[in-house]
Amino acid sequence: MSPNPMPSIGLRRLAGRMLAAAAALTVGLVAAPESRAQETFRVGIVTFLSGPAAESFGVPARHGAEFLIEQLNKGAAPAPYNQVGFGGMRIEPVIVDENGGATKQVQELRNLYQRENVDAVVGYIGSGDCLAVAPVAEELKKFLILFDCGTPRIFEDSSYRYVFRTAAHATQDNVALARYMRARNINAGSFSLINQDYAWGQDSRGDFIAAMQQLYPQATMNADLLPKFGAGQYGTEISALARANSNVIYSSLWGGDLQAFILQGAPRGVFQRSQLVLSAADHVLQPLGERMPNGTIIGARGAYGLMSPDTPLNRWFFDGYSQARGGVYPVQAAYRITQALLGLKTAVEKAMAANGGKKPTPEQLADAMRGSEWQSPGGLIQMKLGNGHQAIQSMAIGRTRWDAARRQVVIEDIQRFAAECVNPPANMRSLDWIKAGFPGAKCDTPAN
Numbered sequence: 001m002s003p004n005p006m007p008s009i010g011l012r013r014l015a016g017r018m019l020a021a022a023a024a025l026t027v028g029l030v031a032a033p034e035s036r037a038q039e040t041f042r043v044g045i046v047t048f049l050s051g052p053a054a055e056s057f058g059v060p061a062r063h064g065a066e067f068l069i070e071q072l073n074k075g076a077a078p079a080p081y082n083q084v085g086f087g088g089m090r091i092e093p094v095i096v097d098e099n100g101g102a103t104k105q106v107q108e109l110r111n112l113y114q115r116e117n118v119d120a121v122v123g124y125i126g127s128g129d130c131l132a133v134a135p136v137a138e139e140l141k142k143f144l145i146l147f148d149c150g151t152p153r154i155f156e157d158s159s160y161r162y163v164f165r166t167a168a169h170a171t172q173d174n175v176a177l178a179r180y181m182r183a184r185n186i187n188a189g190s191f192s193l194i195n196q197d198y199a200w201g202q203d204s205r206g207d208f209i210a211a212m213q214q215l216y217p218q219a220t221m222n223a224d225l226l227p228k229f230g231a232g233q234y235g236t237e238i239s240a241l242a243r244a245n246s247n248v249i250y251s252s253l254w255g256g257d258l259q260a261f262i263l264q265g266a267p268r269g270v271f272q273r274s275q276l277v278l279s280a281a282d283h284v285l286q287p288l289g290e291r292m293p294n295g296t297i298i299g300a301r302g303a304y305g306l307m308s309p310d311t312p313l314n315r316w317f318f319d320g321y322s323q324a325r326g327g328v329y330p331v332q333a334a335y336r337i338t339q340a341l342l343g344l345k346t347a348v349e350k351a352m353a354a355n356g357g358k359k360p361t362p363e364q365l366a367d368a369m370r371g372s373e374w375q376s377p378g379g380l381i382q383m384k385l386g387n388g389h390q391a392i393q394s395m396a397i398g399r400t401r402w403d404a405a406r407r408q409v410v411i412e413d414i415q416r417f418a419a420e421c422v423n424p425p426a427n428m429r430s431l432d433w434i435k436a437g438f439p440g441a442k443c444d445t446p447a448n
Contacts, residue, residue: 041089041348041359043069044096044112046123047337051099052230052256056283057125057333061148062095064334065122067321068341069093078316080375086348089359094118098125102132109133113142120145120365122340125333127151127199134163143362147340148333150280150301151199152207152430155386162362164369164389166340166381170204170252171430172395172422173279173299175438177250178211179422180297180397180415186275188216191248192223192241194234196257201226204252204279210434222246230257238265241274249274259284266293282306283331285400285409292409296400302378303447304335306411307396309379317377330377339376339393346374380448382419385426392423394447416447 045065048058069091071077075084085091094116096108105124112118120143124130130149135158137144144163146154150170154163181188191212195201205224212219222244225237238261241249249270253261258281265271271293282300285292300307306329308314317338321330330338351360351368360368371388374381379394398411421443424433433439 039089040092041086041120042092042094042116042118043341043344044094044109044116044118044121044123045337046096046098046105046108046112046121047333048099048125048255049095049097052232053125053254054099055256056259056287056331057255058098060283060331061125061333061337063325064321064330064337065093065095065341067324067334068317068338071320072341072345078313081342081345083349086345087352087357089348096123098123098129102126102128105129106132106136109136109144110140113137113140119143119359120344120362122147122337122344124149127203130154130165131199134158134160137163141362143365145340145344148301148336149200151203153199153203155390156429159387160389162366164343164366164383165386166343166383166391167336168302168391168393168395168419168423169430170200170279170301171207171424171434172392172417172419173252173301174204174207175211175422175434176395176397176417177277177279177297177299178208178215179417179443181248181277182215183415184413186248186297188212188219188248188275190220190222190244190246191216191250192225192244192246192274193221194223194225194227194237194241194249194251194253194261196229196231196253197226198229200254201229201252206431207434208250208252208279210431214434214437227257232257232260234261234264237261238268238270241265242268242270246274248277250277250279252279254280254283259287262288262293263291266291271296280332282411283333285411286328286331289407289409290402290404292400292402294401297397298400298411299395299397300332302332302335303394303396303416304332304378305329307398307414308335308377309447311375311377311379313375314377335376335378339374339378339381342376343369343372343374343381347372380419385423392419394419395422396447418442418445418447420445 047061048054127149146165152169276296281298347369351364395417398414
């Protein structure tokens with residue numbers, strides 16, 4: 001984490017200045033009678049706004065939320081999302097920085113519910129933060145959507161009534177990578193790994209190793225490195241990877257850590273000698289540009305950005321976001337928070353329809369969200385795991401190439417995987433499913 005986290009109160013003030021209209025309505029809400037409260041729906045949004053995870057991940061998530069909320073409040077989104085706000089209620093975002101660690105996030109979550117009086121919270125990129133805040137929301141009986149974090153343990157180790165995750169967990173990222181490599185006969189007789197030493201990195205490492213044991217049973221594992229989150233300097237690890245000289249280097253590094261690793265490793269030729277395989281990397285393509293190694297096999301934690309499907313909903317989102325951000329196209333974090341907010345809108349309006357048009361309680365909202373499904377710019381989202389609290393979705397993997405004429409990295413040789421090809425069935429834990437040889441996987445079904 002950043003050594004100088006920005007104080008949360010300061011960030012809320014900053015968010016207020018940047019969202020002046022919403023802030024004005026917020027002030028009005030404090031003393032509003034119940035009839036006014038029925039006209040608005042306050043959403044706490046938590047994402048990294050400072051620190052190494054902000055530039056390429058947390059801030060794009062914020063931009064995605066701001067774009068979508070603006071469109072929804074104008075009733076300008078395409079059908080079936082063209083009803084104003086949430087069921088006619090104007091959406092009021094309260095944006096909070098995720099930087100600062102799990103203990104800080106637990107307090108911020110309590111503040112959102114108890115002081116800011118939000119109706120729901122959509123947030124959290126860090127797996128450690130998700131593991132910390134989920135029990136708190138449950139204790140308070142408040143509605144919480146985890147929009148990004150990847151550890152499968154959220155709903156495999158616990159069960160919740162008020163907590164949901166509207167994006168697939170990390171297992172699909174690693175199973176899809178291994179399937180992609182096998183389908184293209186990538187030479188992976190030996191492989192090395194570098195992952196962050198916390199829940200996301202450790203769980204990703206375990207899933208990838210298990211998937212390789214199934215699809216490349218003769219492969220040998222060489223270097224197995226676990227630098228701390230936010231390490232920033234990887235000279236020692238890059239030397240170890242160079243000495244290992246494996247056919248494949250796998251990593252689940254992301255954000256500023258991933259950028260630093262690539263920038264420090266490329267000049268030493270490590271990625272020319274070994275095939276680089278990254279589970280979550282589309283978000284660094286625009287910042288790195290031509291410094292991104294050609295031929296890198298990457299995932300985006302879904303079918304997002306340059307690997308997103310050609311649908312009317314996606315064209316509306318991709319083009320609208322790009323225009324609003326001066327030509328910068330949306331990447332995985334923007335897609336993931338968008339699909340969370342569209343899922344929340346779907347659940348709110350479903351609950352209102354069953355509640356005489358009134359704002360739903362957390363219990364009514366949870367009942368509407370459990371086991372639901374909806375279309376997003378990245379494809380169909382289905383709440384099929386964790387007793388209807390955990391999403392699965394289709395997945396895409398491709399290879400990078402710097403296009404000098406277009407002055408950007410493009411992704412080629414894209415392969416799509418159906419959700420039920422790369423996610424476990426509802427009755428199995430992820431790692432058990434991989435180690436058992438993916439029983440029940442449906443890989444002949446087209447990705448949606």
